[in-house]
Each structure stands twice: as C-alpha cells, then as structure tokens.
Amino acid sequence: MPLSTPPWRDLKGLYAISSETIVRDPAHLLPAVTAAIRGGVTLVQYRDKWNPADVRHQLAAALAQRCHDLGARLIINDDPALAAAVGADGVHVGVSDTAVASARQQLGANAIIGATCGNSLDRAQRAVTEGADYVAFGRLFASRTKPDAPPAQLQTLSAARRLGVAVCAIGGIGPEHVPQVADAGADLIAAVDGIFGSADVEARCRRYLAALRDLR
Template identity: 50%
Template sequence: MRHERVRAPSLGEDVRQGQEGGPQRACSAARRACAPSLGEDVPQGQEGRPVSASSPLPGSRVLPLRGLYAITPESADAGSLFVAVEAALLGGCRWLQYRDKRSAPPERRRRAEALLSLCRAYGAALIVNDDLELAAAVGAAGVHLGQGDGDAAFARRRLGSTAIVGVTCHGRYDLALAARARGADYVAFGAVFPSSTKPAAEAAPLELFTRARQELGTPACAIGGITLDNAPAVIAAGADLLAVITDLFAAQDIAARAAAYQHLFEETAHELPQPATL
C-alpha cells in the first residue's frame, strides 16, 4: 500500500516555509502542542475535548517494545523541536524519549508537556530521560534511567505498575541482569557504534543482543551511532528497539527516515517481545 507523505524539514531548517500543504501545514499539531504558551488552541481529542498531558490515550493502547526509539536532540528552539518530533511521529515512530540536558526546569516541563500532547495525538509513548520527577509530574509513559540516575524498582513504585522503565547497561550483561531483577521493562546497550553524542562511551558488541534475546527475556534497546545502513545487522542480532538521534533528526526528510526505520522491523522476522500497555 502506498502512503502519501509530506516532506518534513530537518531540525534547524526554516519551518515557516512552504505553501499549500508544505511543512507548515504538515506540522500543525506541533504548533498546537505549544498552545499553552502561545495562546493558541490545544490539540482536540474525541468529541472536541482538548488533548492535554493528563488526558488518557483514547481507547486501549498496546504498544510492543519494538521499533524506532527516537531520542530528542538538544535544541534551543522549542518550535523547531516540536516540528521535527511530529515529523518522526508522522513517519510511524511510536516511542519517543525526551532528553534535555540544557534547558531550565520550567522550560523542560513546558517542553515535556507539549511533547506528551503530541505523542498522545499520534498514539505514541513519551519516555523521559533521567528525570523521574518530571516523568511523574507530566504523566509520561515512563522514564529511562542511566547507571547512577536512580533505581528501577523505586521508579516503578513512583510511576505505577503500568509505567515503562528502561535502564542503561552500557556494554555489560551483568548490568542487564541487575536491571531485570529490579523490574526494568527494557535494557539499553551501547554505544553499539561510535557516537557523536557520547564519543567516550564504551563499546557494546552485537553479541549482547543475541544473548539477551536468548537468555534475558527483557527487550533490548541498541543505542550509539545507529544508522539505516548498520541498523539491519543490529536488528538481526536481536535488538528490539533502535535508539536514534542524529541519523533521524538530521535527515532531510525526517518522516521518511522514520518510516524507513520502521520498515526494517517489518522485514525482520523474529519473535516479538511482550507488549507494553499504556
């Protein structure tokens, strides 16, 4: 089946360009996600009710812990960030991690709430990076914890039994075992390839994903230098999620790039992990 796709700009490109259906129209929901601070209308849900950070997803949503896992890039401009994220959602991305090491707490909360509204509009899940209290405050689907950034079991108690808790395990299987024992829903291994985001990160061999699939029973996320060219080998090794920043958000057409990543998972036949109920 062929799907009509509207080209979405890469992060940092002028998003105010385009006439009669260009990027400006394609990303209208991203602008509405900023509504509380801009005085515009917020995204509308069923029967005209506004979609807010605290609104539940319409109907029963079950998302497998599998596919593209977009991680937001650092961006000084919130509007460009929201447009880029919506483009990824338009392309089929259903897992988004909000990672922001620069913004002040009030701005981080505003952005998290806007991103959550976007995710809810597309039936996607928002995970907050390394900030359990922010995840709890905005009602995110879950939190991702680095080593030393918190305990998975405590995060589970804080966010509730249905929350998604992910844990960074670098290149160590023993950390994955410990994370599973503490109730992690997924473990992240990386850097799988050299990464500009974390150039000093230790290497995580592909064999980790094969072992995790055979022995761990917990979905494994690959992070670090992931591209469309090397992604098939990572999926074939056993990765359930591909965490991508640069290769997604620096693409000329973010929606098309996201769709291409999702298609890789459709082409790869192996047992699906346990779904996560949002």
C-alpha cells in the same frame, strides 16, 4: 498490582531520542517529534540536560500531549517526577541516574522503565531484577552523540534475550545497520542524531522502518 500484559511485550520498532540541537530550539522540537511519529516512530524519549526546570516541564507536557494525540508513547530521561507530572508513559535511567527500583516505586506498575546498560549483562540483569521493562546497550557503532562512550557488542544483544524483557540497541545506528542489529536480537532501534540530524526527519524514519520491514 502487576499488569496482565507487561509493558515490554509490545516495545518494538523505532525509538527516537531528542537531540541537544532540537531541545535547545523549542520551536523546532515539537515539529521534529511530530515528523518522527508520522514516519513510524512509536516511542519517543525526551532527553534534556540543557534547559531550566520550568522549560523542561513545559516542553515535556507539550510532547506528552502530542505523542498521545498521534498514538506514540513518551519516555522522560532521568526524571520520574517530571514523567508523573506531565502524564508521560515512563522514564529512562542512565548508569549514574535514578535507580530503576526507585523509578518503579515512584511511577507504579504501568510505567515503562528503561535502563542504560552499556555492554554489561550484569548491569542489565540488575535492572531487570529491579523492574526494568527494557535494557539498552550501546554504543554499537561510531556515535556523534556520545563519541567517547565505550563500545558495545552485537553478541551482547543476543545474550540479553534470555533476560525476558525488551532489548534496545543504540549508538551510531543508521538504516544501513538495522539488519545486523535486529538479527542480533534488538527489539527497539534507538537513534538520536540518526533521526533528528536529518533535514527530512519523517523520510529518515521511513528508511529505518523500511529496513525493519525487509527483515519480516
């Protein structure tokens, strides 16, 4: 049954995505995510292309518990079955990953489903038609995480507003970029190394949030 309030309506703010560095160091992962949430992050994505399945399950379960204890929500990258198993809040799918429609069928109406769209409004429209709650565009700036990804344009964020779901911006976004990205129409500001590459994750997140507050 559809929700009376769609999940995307309150998808706003800073979105932290786990980096390879912290995922490969499980002892560092939970403290880093905790610091990000204390710094103001409300949405966390567990992206892990490196650990075996049993380790991913263990880490995802611990992250789900920590996120929920601290009032944040957890998204699993490209693994609806893992998201369901650990009680995560949803899943994010890439261009060549699980289809949005399949993820929605597996996780149900209450799950948050996000989709990578590069710079393509057509891809975003297809994702929305299949049930996505947010569409992500990037890279918007030079990115250490995906340096070879094709660039996306700020005007694509503006055009995506008409799709009626949350718009996520990603790719090389630092606190200094927040004003132009938010002004272009982004609801969610996503960062990987921009957050977890910092020696003080909590303080770094507060810088992002301060830039967002300055726009209000």
